[in-house]
Amino acid sequence: MEGPNLFQLVLFSLLESSIAFHVFPQVFSGKTLSAIFFVFAGINFGIYALYHLIVYPYFLSPLRHLPKYNKGFIPILGNGMTMFQRPPGQASLRMMKEVPENDGIIHFRGFLHEDRLLLTNPAALAEVLVHKSYDFEKPPWIRTFLRQFLGDGMLMTEGDEHRHQRKNIMPAFSFRHIKDLYPVFWSKSVELCDVVKAELWEKEDKVLELNHFSTQVTLDIIGLAGLGRDIASLKNSDDLLIKNYEEILEPTAEKGIYFVLHLIFPLWLIKALPWKLNERVRVTTGELKRICTEFVIDKKSRMKTESTEHVDILSIMIRSNNFSDQGLVDQLLTFLAAGHETTSSALTWAAHLLAINPSVQSRLRNEVRGFIPDPKVLSEPGFDIASLLESMPYLNAVCNETLRMFPTIPGSGRVASRDTFINGQFIPKGTLTLVVPWATNRNPQLWGPDAESFVPERWIDKESGRATNMGGAESNYSFLTFLHGPRSCIGEKFARAELRSLVAAFVGNFEWEMADPNEIVRPGGTITSKPIDGMRLRLKPLE
Template sequence: MDFNLNTCVFLPTLEAAVSFYLLPNVFPVGNLASYWVVFVLVNTFAVVLYKVILYPFFLSPVRNLPQAKGFIPLLGHGRMLMRRPAGDTQLQAIKDTPNHGLILTRGFFHTDRLILTTPAALADVLVHKSYDFEKPRFARGFLRKFLGDGLLMTEGEEHKHHRKLIAPAFHFRHIKELYPVFWSKSIEFCNAVKAGLGEQPSSAVLEIGHYTTQVTLDIIGLAGLGRDIGSLRNHEDELIKNYEEILEPTTEKVAYFISHLVLSPTVVAMLPWKLNERVRVTTGNIKRICKEFVAERKMNMKQESQASTESRDILSIMIRSNDFSDENLVDQLLTFLAAGHETTSSALTWASYLLSCHPKIQTRLREEIHHRIPDPKALSEPAFDVASLLESMSYLNGVCNETLRLYPTIPVSARVAIRDSTVAGQYIPKGTMLFVIPWAINRNPALWGPNAEEFVPERWIDKETGRATMSGGADSNYAFLTFLHGPRSCIGERFARAEMRALVAAFVGTFEMEMADPGEKVVIGGTITSKPVNGMKLRLKPVEWGS
């Protein structure tokens, strides 16, 4: 039973008419309008009683599941969504609540919300029955403002089709070919940081997040559009300014996101909120720039066809498929620009933070980098196999994997059952919301051991062989959810991992780093992604490569 036009208008009208004309002595209210008002109130009360009390506490198929602590009448466990860092309260619930894969929480007005906690439950939602569960409508409506109708927004058969068309751009052989691009941009990034330190960079403070955004946007520009955006060389770049404004982790933006949970996007857009106008302006600017990129790429492809050359960037592959309209090309580009640069930018920022807080790990990593890469210029030579070198550096890979584990770019993700289904043997009715929480799963002691929340790169290195592993010592690959799994997993995982290897190797090989304020308590914020609220201010000291 739902609040809809039938319940609130048509049914009361029918009931009022029947009562007024056929049973006037049974319900002596007065006139037809009075009957209608009475039945509207009666029906509304009945629906509220059913939805808020009867269904969740007496009829729901999931009512007997273990329930997290902290329930408040009417508010449910709604405070979980508001607390930062996102995913931390759910991690505590997983630790405190004995369960077999599902923990019951309640949303506003006691709606059912389930936290997935075990590999079996995660496998059902992400892999075995992935198309039984979709992103919630409110999340898609919110993300669509920034990402258009790209791959992240599509569902069902449309998603399968588009992913199949785009997948060749992310084939592992193509990623290996991109390593020289990643490395050259990583060196350019380090040079830009040196320039930012000033004329006497013996030990200066810099907010590193701005530079990580610049370099990752440049990289996705080359790999995604086939053009060098050049934001590292242009500090006033329009694209950078707009993305930094959108992604700045402020309290107001958190409130803006939460408002989309409670109200419809139409209602939010009507509110006299200055942020509405800023969102329209910034997203409009980014969409205009993407339209220009599409037009430019199409023109360049005509020239390439005459020269019998064929670009393999993401945009060119989509254009050649002839399966995307210009408008949809822009939407896909919006998605890949945003997701492609923000994920690695965030990861690189958190890697610098973790290494600054763990100087021994930083020193050990630098020793490996300088030992395996005595001359960084050699990696720029065409014949050099950059991919094999970086992928074989066990401690580098351990640091990158551990950073991605502890600071997943998207800490919380939601799914809604679009049909009746089952998860870990539990019947799940249509409309139930389930939470996939990389932050909590990646730090769950039941999956990672008692040091689950500590920065331990060695967990990703095989003790016998000394080589990097992909399990991190966990028994299940579902213990690591940064890129999710299954048909809706991150299509750019290999791209992001390769890019991060190059960036971390170049950055740590070039600079010693420590927190500008060693006593600073870094506040984690953001709406969709995890970012430091006050930026990441580091004290950087250039080092001679190989010293």
């Protein structure tokens, strides 16, 4: 919806009042120029508000005839308050359930009655994510928020710049390269189990908060695979990198408010507020950029003096000669954050699901021990860990079902960068469309009546007993955890391989349950999905 912005309205009101003051002095006798300005400004803002709140959305918008979700609508606020509801994405799932006849698009109104579209079926999702992916961009306010933490890495870029970066980074995530990284994944998974056992030795109640350890091990893995160096945060729980990422990603209400304010107000205004969180964001992001800059300098220096060809992600980007030093730092910030946080969250949620489903945990342990009677064999040089772990049907089923139920990024937005169409429906430039993995992955219309239940068996073919890629859904667009198309997660194979290794090692070494069987674990977070109060488990080490 195009129209004058507020600044233009002020200028227009100033022009009107100046003309009225000088051309019609008899009409406005006794009034100052300022008083006349406020009269015209009031009239103009009233017309502006009337047009944007009522006339355009209800009588002119080309989207007004689409199937609507009106439940909970509040004048002026619309359904905008749904962004505060938890778990993230649950409100979108409710819309899908309550408006089942929608042809792929549900229309609702955000703040100030702005048009919002929720995509619900594979055809609509394919249009936005694949066929017209560059007609739809990440919202500018999201990019502004994330740029503080990630710089101008691949997640932040659009159009030709995104194509260029993805093309030059893609070789680092090839199938062959991921297969070569399996020994790294497995060795760190074993190290995680050893560290947890040592921690439990000192605890009488055998209760441990897993999320902290999952962050450490995944950061170590991305350090080796991404930088070619062992950050060793598992051995050093006071590691500065861990502390900074845990502080940034901790799912608190204050951080939720901080994120939402970025959707409403400009960055300069938020930074001007006397808010302690502003200072903490400045310090933590400054530390992360400093650490990543040191990583890049060190890596370039070692590549000049060492004859061995480095195969980590950073080395591949350096050899491409397509990135400046600042560009390498930005990509590194992106991969360190996205590369460890995605699998860290997935491992935490997998442990939770297995804790509350002991029969699934037992069945998975039996499979792991059947395929791996002697874990030491996997550490022998040349052993094909990839083929072994990828051939275990129930392990892959559990991992797939975890990723389906708890996508790391539960919701994502796309703004139309030009006038376009979705399944024949005209979409004006500037319209916000929502792609919500949490809701799509749990939509009963796509997954059946047990869509919100943890059922790993849905990923195993009943006749052959082998793992399937569809989980019983009719379209791969029913599973959105890694999205699809040119903007899909470039590290999907990396994350899946890492999760297989971590889950297999952990279930083979421990038996566990929730520390408090009555605890209701609540997903939270701003961008990613994490348990609000951590994940406290009671573990029993196994021989």
